[in-house]
Amino acid sequence: MARLAGVSRATVSYVLNNTDAVRISEPTRRRVREAARELGYVPHAAARSLRAGHSRIVLMPAPAVPVGPLYSRFINDLQWALGRLDYTVVQHGTVGLHGVEAARAWAELRPVAVLAPGSAIGAEGVAVLRRSGARAVVTLGPEAVEGAHALLMDHESVGHRAGAHLYARGRRRIGVVMPAERGLEPFSRPRLAGVRRALDGADGTVTELPLGYDEESAARLAARWRGLGLDGVFAYNDEYAMLLMRALQDEGVRIPEETAVVGADDLMLGRLLRPRLSTVHVDLPAGRDLADLVDRAVRDPAAAPERRPVLGATMVHRESS
Amino acid sequence: MARLAGVSRATVSYVLNNTDAVRISEPTRRRVREAARELGYVPHAAARSLRAGHSRIVLMPAPAVPVGPLYSRFINDLQWALGRLDYTVVQHGTVGLHGVEAARAWAELRPVAVLAPGSAIGAEGVAVLRRSGARAVVTLGPEAVEGAHALLMDHESVGHRAGAHLYARGRRRIGVVMPAERGLEPFSRPRLAGVRRALDGADGTVTELPLGYDEESAARLAARWRGLGLDGVFAYNDEYAMLLMRALQDEGVRIPEETAVVGADDLMLGRLLRPRLSTVHVDLPAGRDLADLVDRAVRDPAAAPERRPVLGATMVHRESS
Known part of the structure; x- marks a missing residue:
C-alpha cells in the first residue's frame, strides 16, 4: 500500500489510524486512503481497540x-x-x-x-x-x-393512562391482563401498578387476569367473564386486547356496553377492529x-x-x- | 492472578488462552480459572482474535x-x-x-x-x-x-401455494398485493412469480396490486375493487391481508363469495378475523x-x-x- 501511495509505511499507518501526533498533509492522507480503498483494505476493529x-x-x-x-x-x-x-x-x-x-x-x-x-x-x-x-x-x-x-x-404511566380513562368512562370493576408469556414482566408489572394508582382511593377494584397468547386461553377466560363481573379491562397491549376482544365477542359480550376494552402501543391493527380499539399511544x-x-x-x-x-x-x- | 492461583504468570497466560502447546495439569488449570473468576477477569475477544x-x-x-x-x-x-x-x-x-x-x-x-x-x-x-x-x-x-x-x-413456493389454492377454489382473475414499503421486494417479487407460475398455461389472469401499509391506501384500492373484476387475491402476508380484507368489507365486498383472500405467514391474528383468514404457513x-x-x-x-x-x-x- 505504501508503494502504491508513494509514501513510507509509517505514513500509511499514521493515516489509517487517524493519528494526530504526526503532521501529514491532506493530499498525502487522501493518497493513502485511495490506495487503501483500491487494495480493499479493511481496518481491524480488534487491533484498533487494543491500540486505543x-x-x-x-x-x-x-x-x-x-x-x-x-x-x-x-x-x-x-x-x-x-x-x-x-x-x-x-x-x-x-x-x-x-x-x-x-x-x-x-x-x-x-x-x-x-x-x-x-x-x-x-x-x-x-x-x-x-x-x-x-x-x-x-x-x-x-x-x-x-x-x-x-x-x-416507566411503563407505570401507560397503565395509569388506561386506568384513569376507564374510570372517567364510568367503569369501576377493572380487569388487567397479565401475559403468561415469559420476559414481559418488566412491562406488565408496572402497567398493572399504574392502573392500581389510577384507582387508588377511588370506588373501584382492580383484578389481575393471567392470559396466555393463544385462542384457547382467551376462550377459557371469556367463558367465565360474566362471573367475574368486570365492566372494563386494560389488556396489556393491542395484541392481547385483540385476542381477548375476539373471544369476548364470540361469547356474546357486547363491547363497550358490557365491558370496555383498552389496549396499548397504538398498533395499526387496533384501528382495523370493529369496534375500533381504544389504546395508549407510547412515545419512545x-x-x-x-x-x-x-x-x-x-x-x-x-x-x-x-x-x-x-x-x-x-x-x-x-x-x- | 498468578499470586492468587500460586502459579507463574506464564502458566496463567497458557491456561486462559487455552494453549495446548504446554502440558498443564487439570488441577492447576482449575486453580487458575477459579482465581480468574474471583478477580472478575474477562477475556478480551479482540486480543483472542488477533492471536488466533x-x-x-x-x-x-x-x-x-x-x-x-x-x-x-x-x-x-x-x-x-x-x-x-x-x-x-x-x-x-x-x-x-x-x-x-x-x-x-x-x-x-x-x-x-x-x-x-x-x-x-x-x-x-x-x-x-x-x-x-x-x-x-x-x-x-x-x-x-x-x-x-x-x-x-425461496419465497416463490409461498406464492405458488397461494395461487394453486385460489385456482383450485375456482378463482380465475387473481390479484397479488405488492407492498409499497421498501425492503420487501426480496420477498414480494418471488411470491408474485410463484402465483404466476401456478396460473401458467391455465385460463386465469394475474394482476399486480401496489398497496401501502395504511388505511387510506387500502380504502382507495377497495373503492375501485369492483372495477378490477378480481375474484381472488393473494395479499403478500397476513398483515396486508387483514388490512385489505377490512377495507373490502367496509366497501361491502363479500368474502369469500365475491373475492377470496389468502395471506401468508400463518400469524395468530388471521385466526381472530371473521371470516378466518386462509394463509400459507411458512417453515423456517x-x-x-x-x-x-x-x-x-x-x-x-x-x-x-x-x-x-x-x-x-x-x-x-x-x-x-
Whole structure:
C-alpha cells in the first residue's frame, strides 16, 4: 500500500489510524486512503481497540421477545444516529444469559458503551462492564442501576393512562391482563401498578387476569367473564386486547356496553377492529437524543449518572371504551 | 492472578488462552480459572482474535424491517444453538449500508462467519469478508451468491401455494398485493412469480396490486375493487391481508363469495378475523441445523459452497377462500 501511495509505511499507518501526533498533509492522507480503498483494505476493529484501549463499538442486547414496529423503528433511528457519530452498533443475543454472566459475555467485545435493560444487567453487571473498559453504560427500562446512566422507560404511566380513562368512562370493576408469556414482566408489572394508582382511593377494584397468547386461553377466560363481573379491562397491549376482544365477542359480550376494552402501543391493527380499539399511544425517545447522550457519556466517563424519564404515554380514545 | 492461583504468570497466560502447546495439569488449570473468576477477569475477544487470526464471532445483520414472531423465534433458536457451540452471535445494523460498504463495516469486527441476505451483500461483499478472514459466509434468501454457502429461502413456493389454492377454489382473475414499503421486494417479487407460475398455461389472469401499509391506501384500492373484476387475491402476508380484507368489507365486498383472500405467514391474528383468514404457513429452518452448517463451514473454509433449499410452504385453508 505504501508503494502504491508513494509514501513510507509509517505514513500509511499514521493515516489509517487517524493519528494526530504526526503532521501529514491532506493530499498525502487522501493518497493513502485511495490506495487503501483500491487494495480493499479493511481496518481491524480488534487491533484498533487494543491500540486505543477501547473500541467504537456500542453494544445493545438484541431483544429476545418479538419486537413490535414501534421498538423496531426506535432501534433503527438509534443505529443511524450512532453511525453518524462514527460508532458501530452491534447487537448481542441475550438468549440464556443474565446479569453478570451476560455482562461478561458482552465485555469480551470491549464495547465503548453498552445500552441494556437494567433488569438484564444489574449493578454487578455494570461494574464488570466498566472494569472491562466500557466508558458508558446506559440502562433502558423502568429502573435505574447503580453506576449506570438511566433512560427511565416507566411503563407505570401507560397503565395509569388506561386506568384513569376507564374510570372517567364510568367503569369501576377493572380487569388487567397479565401475559403468561415469559420476559414481559418488566412491562406488565408496572402497567398493572399504574392502573392500581389510577384507582387508588377511588370506588373501584382492580383484578389481575393471567392470559396466555393463544385462542384457547382467551376462550377459557371469556367463558367465565360474566362471573367475574368486570365492566372494563386494560389488556396489556393491542395484541392481547385483540385476542381477548375476539373471544369476548364470540361469547356474546357486547363491547363497550358490557365491558370496555383498552389496549396499548397504538398498533395499526387496533384501528382495523370493529369496534375500533381504544389504546395508549407510547412515545419512545428519539434515536438522535439517545445517541447524543451516549456520545456525551463516552467523552466524559466520570460524569455523574444521568436519570432521565423518556417514555411518553397518551390515551387514544376510539370505540371499544 | 498468578499470586492468587500460586502459579507463574506464564502458566496463567497458557491456561486462559487455552494453549495446548504446554502440558498443564487439570488441577492447576482449575486453580487458575477459579482465581480468574474471583478477580472478575474477562477475556478480551479482540486480543483472542488477533492471536488466533480470527474470532468466535458469528455476525448477522439485524433486520431493518420489523420482524414477525416467526423470524424472531428463528433468530433466537439460532443464537442459542450457536452459543452451545461456543460462538458469540452478534447482530450488526444495516441501516444505510449496502453491498461492499456493508461488508467492509462488518469485516472490521473480524467475524469467523457471517450470515447475511444474499441481496444485502453481493459477490464482491463476500470476497471482502473472506479476505478479511471470515472462514464462512452463508447467505439467507432466494438467491445464491458466488463464494458463499446458500440457504435458499425461496419465497416463490409461498406464492405458488397461494395461487394453486385460489385456482383450485375456482378463482380465475387473481390479484397479488405488492407492498409499497421498501425492503420487501426480496420477498414480494418471488411470491408474485410463484402465483404466476401456478396460473401458467391455465385460463386465469394475474394482476399486480401496489398497496401501502395504511388505511387510506387500502380504502382507495377497495373503492375501485369492483372495477378490477378480481375474484381472488393473494395479499403478500397476513398483515396486508387483514388490512385489505377490512377495507373490502367496509366497501361491502363479500368474502369469500365475491373475492377470496389468502395471506401468508400463518400469524395468530388471521385466526381472530371473521371470516378466518386462509394463509400459507411458512417453515423456517431449525436453528440447530443452521448452526451445524455454520460450524462445519468454519472448520472447513475451503469446502465447496453448499446450496440448500430450506423454506417449507403449506396451505392452511380457513374461511376467507
